[in-house]
Every structure is written in C-alpha cells, then in structure tokens.
Amino acid sequence: MKIPLDFDKEEMRVTVIASVKLKGHPALPAPFVVDTGSPVTFIDEFYSSKVRVLTKNLTYDHDALMGGTRIGMYKAEIDDLSFLNDKEDLFRINCKMFVSKTEWTRKGKTYTPTSIMGIDLLYENGFRLVLDLAKNQAFMEKT
C-alpha cells in the first residue's frame, strides 16, 4: 500500500495533503512538508484555527527550534490522520499530533504557516519513505 507524495521541483520539497481529524472537530485537510529532519509531526495553528482549535485552549508541551525560530508545541487530541493511497482510497493512521504556535523572533519578520510530517510518524507507523526524485517518484509505503 503506497501513499503518493508530491515532489515540488520549484521549492525543492516533498509534501503531502492529509486530513487531520482533531477530537470533536470536523476533518481538516492540510498540506504537510515531509521533513526527515523533524522528530515531531505538527499542524500549524493557522490551519487548526479553521476548525477553531487554538493553542490558547491546548496544553503546552515543548518548544521546537526551526531555522532560528522558536516554535511552541501544544498537545492536540487527534482521532486520526488520513491520506489518499495510490488507489485514491482513504488510509487512516493513528499518531501523535501537536499544534504549533510560532513565536516571532524578530519584529516584522516572516514565518511560514507550515505543518510538518516528521520522522516520528514514519517510524511509529512502520512506513518506508521512498524518494527516487530522478524518476519523479516519492511515496510512503507500509511495510
């Protein structure tokens, strides 16, 4: 069973759209950057606010440092995370999820409302990550 990922040649990144089902809220599609440099998976608050999930109502867990920016991670209660597999069917997994609240490091500077799919999700769900970008292939595979 494969979950296709998108390889963005312009920005040189691998992304996937997933549906996040936070407890008590409707399913929310969000773009995730697949980041093997991240130990955690999180959805940005700008997206979670679409279903009125705000970090001010969640429990703070820890800070993450990303490119000089301090990002507050807040525990989210999640029912599941769903992807479309290579047959365009829904594939659901259970995983830990945080909601990120980016702290501004410099006044007026930019942060991107990015949700990240980290190594934790791949590892805990037994996924194999395949990136053969020369052949334009990018997918996660359940082993």
Added chain:
Amino acid sequence: MEEEVQLIKKMRENDRAIRDNFAKLRKEHPDQYVAVDNGIVLASADNLQLLKKQIEEKKLKLATLLIEYIPKKGVVVLY
C-alpha cells in the same frame, strides 16, 4: 468518508495550482501570503494577520483554502 476524500483532493488541486503557477505568483505576490481555492488567489497580504482579516471580511470558505507564503526571488524557505 467520501467527503474527506473530496476535501483532500480539492486541497491537493489547490496545492498543485500553486506549484504550477509559482513563477507567476512570485512575480505578482513576492514576499506575501496568499490564500488559494479553486486554483485562484482569493486573498493576499504582507502578513498573516492581514491575510486572516481579508479571509474573514470576504467570508471565504475555509475548509479547502490553502495558505502559502510566496518568497521573493533569491529567497529559499528552509523547513
């Protein structure tokens, strides 16, 4: 379940619309945040607070609205 499938597909279309038109977006919205749905930029602003305000004022449908930061040429976003 079917609704969730459609939501993902719609968001994916919006994501691909941004990718396919990235050069154009970089020319028209450098260093800006854009909100895209149905492949169209529905709002754009210099920061997320202003973008959020536009989204609310225009009463944009939120479910599949894709928010993206468009860096100006020469700037690379690291994750």
